[in-house]
Amino acid sequence: MIKTFRPKLELLSNELIQKIMDEAYSILENQGVFIENEEALDLFQEAGMKVDPHSQRVHIAPQLVENSLSATPPSLKIYDRDGETEYFLGGDEVHFDPGSVAVTILDSETQQERKAVTSDLIRFAHLADCLEHLHFQSTGILSTDVSEMVSDSYRLYIGLLFSKKPIVTGTFRIEGFESMHRMLVVIRGSEKNLAEKPLAIFDACPSPPLKWSNLTAQSLIDSARAGIPSELISMGMTGATSPATIAGTLVQHVAENLSGLVICQLAKKGAPVIFGGCPVSFDMRAGTTPIGAIETMMIDSAYTQLGKHLNLPTHSYMGMSDAKVNDAQGGFETGIGAVLAALSGVNVISGAGILDFIRCQSLEKLVIDNEICGMAYRLIDGIAQRDNPIALDLFKDFAADTQFLVMPHTRKWYKEENTFPKLIDRDPYDIWVSKGRKSITARAKEEVENLLQKNPPVLPDKETQKTLREIMLSDARKNGMPSLPKIDLH
Amino acid sequence: MNNEKFLNTVKKAILEGNKDDAVQLAQRAITEKMDLNKVIENGYIPGIQKVGQFWEEGEYFLPELITSAECMKAAMKIMQPELEKAQIDIRSEGTIVIGTIEGDIHDIGKNLVASILSANGFDVVDLGADVKLETFIEKAKEVNANLICLSALLTTTMTGQKKLIELLKKEGLYGRFKVMVGGAPVNQKWADDIGADGYSENALTAVGAAKKLVEK
Numbered sequence: 077m078i079k080t081f082r083p084k085l086e087l088l089s090n091e092l093i094q095k096i097m098d099e100a101y102s103i104l105e106n107q108g109v110f111i112e113n114e115e116a117l118d119l120f121q122e123a124g125m126k127v128d129p130h131s132q133r134v135h136i137a138p139q140l141v142e143n144s145l146s147a148t149p150p151s152l153k154i155y156d157r158d159g160e161t162e163y164f165l166g167g168d169e170v171h172f173d174p175g176s177v178a179v180t181i182l183d184s185e186t187q188q189e190r191k192a193v194t195s196d197l198i199r200f201a202h203l204a205d206c207l208e209h210l211h212f213q214s215t216g217i218l219s220t221d222v223s224e225m226v227s228d229s230y231r232l233y234i235g236l237l238f239s240k241k242p243i244v245t246g247t248f249r250i251e252g253f254e255s256m257h258r259m260l261v262v263i264r265g266s267e268k269n270l271a272e273k274p275l276a277i278f279d280a281c282p283s284p285p286l287k288w289s290n291l292t293a294q295s296l297i298d299s300a301r302a303g304i305p306s307e308l309i310s311m312g313m314t315g316a317t318s319p320a321t322i323a324g325t326l327v328q329h330v331a332e333n334l335s336g337l338v339i340c341q342l343a344k345k346g347a348p349v350i351f352g353g354c355p356v357s358f359d360m361r362a363g364t365t366p367i368g369a370i371e372t373m374m375i376d377s378a379y380t381q382l383g384k385h386l387n388l389p390t391h392s393y394m395g396m397s398d399a400k401v402n403d404a405q406g407g408f409e410t411g412i413g414a415v416l417a418a419l420s421g422v423n424v425i426s427g428a429g430i431l432d433f434i435r436c437q438s439l440e441k442l443v444i445d446n447e448i449c450g451m452a453y454r455l456i457d458g459i460a461q462r463d464n465p466i467a468l469d470l471f472k473d474f475a476a477d478t479q480f481l482v483m484p485h486t487r488k489w490y491k492e493e494n495t496f497p498k499l500i501d502r503d504p505y506d507i508w509v510s511k512g513r514k515s516i517t518a519r520a521k522e523e524v525e526n527l528l529q530k531n532p533p534v535l536p537d538k539e540t541q542k543t544l545r546e547i548m549l550s551d552a553r554k555n556g557m558p559s560l561p562k563i564d565l566h
Numbered sequence: 567m568n569n570e571k572f573l574n575t576v577k578k579a580i581l582e583g584n585k586d587d588a589v590q591l592a593q594r595a596i597t598e599k600m601d602l603n604k605v606i607e608n609g610y611i612p613g614i615q616k617v618g619q620f621w622e623e624g625e626y627f628l629p630e631l632i633t634s635a636e637c638m639k640a641a642m643k644i645m646q647p648e649l650e651k652a653q654i655d656i657r658s659e660g661t662i663v664i665g666t667i668e669g670d671i672h673d674i675g676k677n678l679v680a681s682i683l684s685a686n687g688f689d690v691v692d693l694g695a696d697v698k699l700e701t702f703i704e705k706a707k708e709v710n711a712n713l714i715c716l717s718a719l720l721t722t723t724m725t726g727q728k729k730l731i732e733l734l735k736k737e738g739l740y741g742r743f744k745v746m747v748g749g750a751p752v753n754q755k756w757a758d759d760i761g762a763d764g765y766s767e768n769a770l771t772a773v774g775a776a777k778k779l780v781e782k
Contacts, residue, residue: 179751224724224725225725313674315629316628316674317674320629360627360628360629361624361627361628362768363628363675363678363768363769433750435750435751
């Protein structure tokens with residue numbers, strides 16, 4: 077059998093890759109980066125780099141970048157809550173997860189954005205757990221019924237309770253790391269077990285251009301030491317916070333991510349790092365940051381190629397839309413993004429459910445996007461040679477009335493060759509009418525309820541629930557919140 | 567160069583966003599002892615107004631808009647000492663203290679707003695990014711500001727907007743300085759909830775919103 081060809085998208089020539097790399101290294105060495113974190117500055121000082129403590133500017137020598145790159149694992153594994161199912165991040169493996177972090181939810185009834193509360197976060201985590209093409213969950217919505225001070229740990233708390241899937245998350249405050257880490261350790265049983273079988277990925281975003289805030293640098297350091305993979309989320313905005321050209325933004329992207337990678341390796345040699353991002357092509361008319369723009373997706377696909385060139389696991393925010401409701405724009409921007417991301421071989425693709433410049437999460441969209449992700453997976457599975465010969469045997473007795481429907485060959489392969497989406501409309505017109513002329517959003521709304529009812533959430537054991545709650549409550553109390561919203565644990 | 571022609575050159579420099587020309591023409595107006603008030607009223611201001619018009623019509627995008635605003639600022643900076651010497655009082659739309667809240671080092675949105683407000687005749691004191699709440703209030707008192715503009719890009723620093731208003735209330739300054747909020751996660755409802763006087767979705771609407779608040 078001929079080996080199945082993996083369809084692949086590459087936007088950059090080797091020559092351009094080399095040029096981008098050279099310029100990124102040059103910026104790191106000559107202009108340097110700003111790092112507003114004492115501990116990170118000390119680490120650079122110890123590594124013999126030129127550090128200006130006053131301006132907090134660090135010049136990073138190419139040799140240190142090289143050493144850090146060779147210390148970084150080219151792939152990693154993360155595990156679900158039970159520690160049983162493992163997911164490989166590396167090569168061209170693709171895993172989709174919901175985008176984050178939305179500050180509103182699209183209300184199922186009114187189809188308008190509103191603030192989310194605990195019950196929304198629960199439904200979101202539970203639903204993500206039910207959707208087969210989302211391999212991971214994310215802490216993708218902020219809950220407004222808890223203090224903003226604990227919104228980072230609270231979303232992780234809910235996610236760990238209501239979904240077994242590995243989780244993409246991150247801190248909003250330096251102290252957030254401690255309770256979030258403790259929760260993860262409780263699930264795994266020990267710090268050592270957690271480091272061996274990571275359950276969560278922590279996102280950390282540099283502030284373009286070329287700056288790591290105190291919070292994000294600390295997240296890199298803390299995660300590295302705990303064995304938690306850090307996802308480096310460089311997020312230039314073309315012509316606003318990064319160069320106007322796509323190639324120019326890629327130079328900055330590489331420089332920012334590499335500086336983050338060096339921080340991780342200085343904190344703990346061998347720390348797992350994912351080369352990610354959320355750059356956008358800034359809209360010069362509206363002054364907005366369209367995630368559904370084709371140019372945004374081009375930057376994403378290209379930096380993924382650069383990440384692979386550096387032999388690193390990759391991540392991208394793709395498969396999202398700037399539409400405000402689940403309309404045609406919502407679908408096509410998401411579809412194009414998800415397909416391009418899969419073709420680019422991005423290891424972690426965060427985006428499902430997202431609308432409105434990553435402001436809004438929609439459960440209906442999450443269900444629709446699950447099917448888009450299913451299509452993308454099918455695409456990258458490629459076209460296989462199933463038999464040898466491919467078709468000659470089928471035509472052996474070729475006649476005018478040859479019928480493929482009844483051939484054993486058809487029964488053998490049609491389920492392997494095709495996917496069978498649940499929501500996508502493939503009915504003849506009259507049947508569609510007889511089913512009530514429902515749009516995909518209406519069907520998705522029904523499917524959300526259907527999935528949640530049919531699949532009760534699989535919660536951690538009672539003891540773990542109790543300990544998680546204690547950690548969350550202690551964090552809340554330290555931040556002026558005497559009690560937590562009531563959660564129905566069935 | 568006759569007067570009309572000179573004013574047209576000024577207008578053109580602003581419209582095309584040519585900073586060197588905008589500054590040199592201001593310098594020349596000073597050296598040649600022209601009536602600076604007239605140069606501004608009939609040269610620079612019509613220039614920036616035309617920029618605004620081009621923006622409205624969809625001819626200009628943000629880079630043109632901001633570049634022209636920056637030219638205007640640079641030229642005004644050259645002329646300011648002369649205007650003060652001659653005791654010419656260029657009518658200010660009001661004084662604004664602006665900055666991005668502590669913990670937030672994103673300042674692209676705030677920079678746009680500051681630049682556009684300044685080009686539209688406001689005296690803008692830009693405190694930069696990662697600014698302590700107390701600093702906003704101290705500065706507002708010092709320059710007797712009409713308005714404090716608070717930007718936040720992060721959902722976490724957004725709460726600083728609420729805290730600033732609480733701080734103003736505590737110090738009995740709520741109402742003395744109007745507060746306008748903005749930033750990606752911010753909306754009108756949030757502004758209403760925290761008791762902010764105004765909200766602006768983007769840099770352009772900020773001008774109208776600021777004028778309204780200052781008039782009140």
